[in-house]
Amino acid sequence: MPAIVYHRVGARVAYQRRLASLTQAELASAAAIALGTLRKIERDERGASDAVLDAIADALGIDPSELLPGTGRPDDRVHQAMPALSEVIATYDMPDDGPVRPLRQLRDAVDEAVRWRLAAQYVRITRHVPALLAELSRALHTAPPADRAAVAALLVSAYRAADAVAYKYGARDLSARLIDLMRWTAPHAEDPLLDAAVAYVRTETFFAARAHEAGLRALEQAADAALRRNDTATLAARGALHMRAAVIAGRAGQAATAETHLDEARALGDRVPEATYGGTAFGPDSVRIHEVSLAVSLGDAHAGRALSLAREWQPPVDLPAERRSGFYIELARAQLWAGQADHAFESLKVARRIAPQHTREHRWVREDTATLRRLKRADAESLNNFAAWCRAGE
Template sequence: MKAGSDEGHAREDGPPPIPGDLEQSGDQAATGLGARVAELRKLHGYTQRALSIRANVSYSLLCKVESGERPASHSFAAPVARAMSVNVTDITEQPYGARNATPYSEQAGVPALRQALVEGDDPDLDTATRGVEELRAEVAQIKEWDRKTKHAEAVRALPDVLRHLHRACQELPVDQRPPLHELLAAAYSFAVIALYRLGHLDLSHLADERARVSAGRGDNPLRSAVAEWNHALILLFDGSYNAGLRSIDRASALIDLAPPQPARAAVQGALHLRAAILAARTSNTDLAEAHLSEAQRMVTPTQEEANYYGTKFGSANVDIHRIAVPVELVDGTTAVSRAASVRLPVGTAPSRTGHYWIDLSRGWLLHGDRRRAMASLHTARRIAPQLTRYHPQVHETIHSLAAGDARSSVELSQFAAWCGIRI
């Protein structure tokens, strides 16, 4: 797998207000991400024309996003954030619902996990250490929560598990530590995903670094490859798409070091699927479709059920990405056309099925069918509520639906309230 060349962005020196540049009024019905882009743009002293040039995005698209006429994709938000020297989360305003979270909130466990990540391999235990098999069983439980998108449950369990894993590792002779380092890498990888899904991107970065260090201290190249796979997810969110593709290349090289085994094909297939999304974010349709084809070639029976290394790879996952890729390419018609032939098996992981319906909702919105876009969000909510509630594209879809409504819809208002969105 070869990464593409770095994307160039048209740049200007300093905030360049251009006298007389025509732009739409920020007082139009802009909501959500578009309104935040307009606010930040004005704070940084850019006109719409100047920002579009600096971010290398279409001036027409920028105008439509700011006015609420067009939903913003992540491939739009990332270069715009970079052009204004802000974080993507400054635009998406994640994490949602984290401020003043109650003890019963899905966000309530994050502070304790933050502390455990800061402590790292110097944990402070006030209980007896646990056996390795007990810790292995607890990591397996976190893996199952990850599969079911129960990210809040994973976040609550992880601090104690991480501390005990580090202490157990310290108590073993050096030559016996690699299996525990691999277990630590697995736990940190699940922290990456859980924090990412709940919107805590900075903490997810920290967990990502811990995961890659722990994997490197083990002796399993597939675990190291999965750590790079997760790192590519962080780069995907940050808009570093070509760096993400290079991370996939590194992971692929690590797989070459692993002996033949069923898990090897699953990890390789998962890498191709992530590369397909990264390629789509760079608007490289041919590369994205090539990765989808390679992933299809790696499919073997029972991979989804086995869930090797938490990849959830299998035939259903390939079908899901066949819809996700055109959505990322802003081609809603192709996405909904492909979806017509997709029938996900009953046992498909909720984390994957929820993503499918979120992507399909975006596809229907791009295609111009608002009713089906809303219906798809309801299905995503039923299957994977935590994933749906905190997904930034769900928030953006809701804002776009609201901006296009002539009058308030009770259905839309209730869904927005459940997500914590004000419309």
């Protein structure tokens, strides 16, 4: 994939470096780039390629989008990767020849992609996952019988990371294709919990098509088919299905059914610690976030429930960034419905600080920001800048 070179990033790099209390030499060393290169970037005497920008961001421990100039668009990097991703999935059953790393190294690479997905690091996913998918496809076709199930499970997780990007950036057909490939690959893993995870992700296609009742039926079937063991992973898998069923039932306008599923999720969540199970965060905190999601799904008459929960509780910082930012995006909508425009804008800004790429690409963020601009309840300059950043009104 051709590199994108960003110019006029110097001031942002220097600002973030000072925030981290690093000298230029220390940052250059941590990012594994030449000191002279960093100095030229900070003086805007040269641009920074996406690879260099990623290296600097990694060294600073921040999202790469925080280093982009005001005119820089992280979605340029994502959309540029879509053809490569499409090519990889088109050849899933006849991958090109190439190297395949040992299973342990493949597992490490997939674990990293999962971390990027949970942290809403979509640019990083697009830079690395297409090649990883190709390698995993080769591995699945060449793996000895003893390793085939493990490779299939890794491939499903990698497809899920790629789908997160496709879905968030509006490539609905590509997302649906990736989910189909997850469903095709999962049986090779011989893991019922993975089947539950795929059913959880498949709900995206029903959300996108507004086929909420069909999506609810699919989730209920998956929950009924889930294992009835009482180990933590199985309880979490079942709980996640009920948690998502509650939200889609709310979108379908089935309030009583939604409450039943939320109660099931809450009971299961109380039996497991909050953690990421099979790539999905689940536990008491995730259930609370979905309670807000349900209130928003049921409409503005239920906004008070979301506001009441938010007054008593905030998502802890150790939850995945995508999930935490989603909480504040949904809270902002409830606050807007309740006439609390200033609070809604503050919630959107919190969501941006937590996961800028997720927030920027969220349809509700653009819609609610456009509404806030019409209301003119917040600081005009700050709100206008935010609206330009998230492309409100587009």
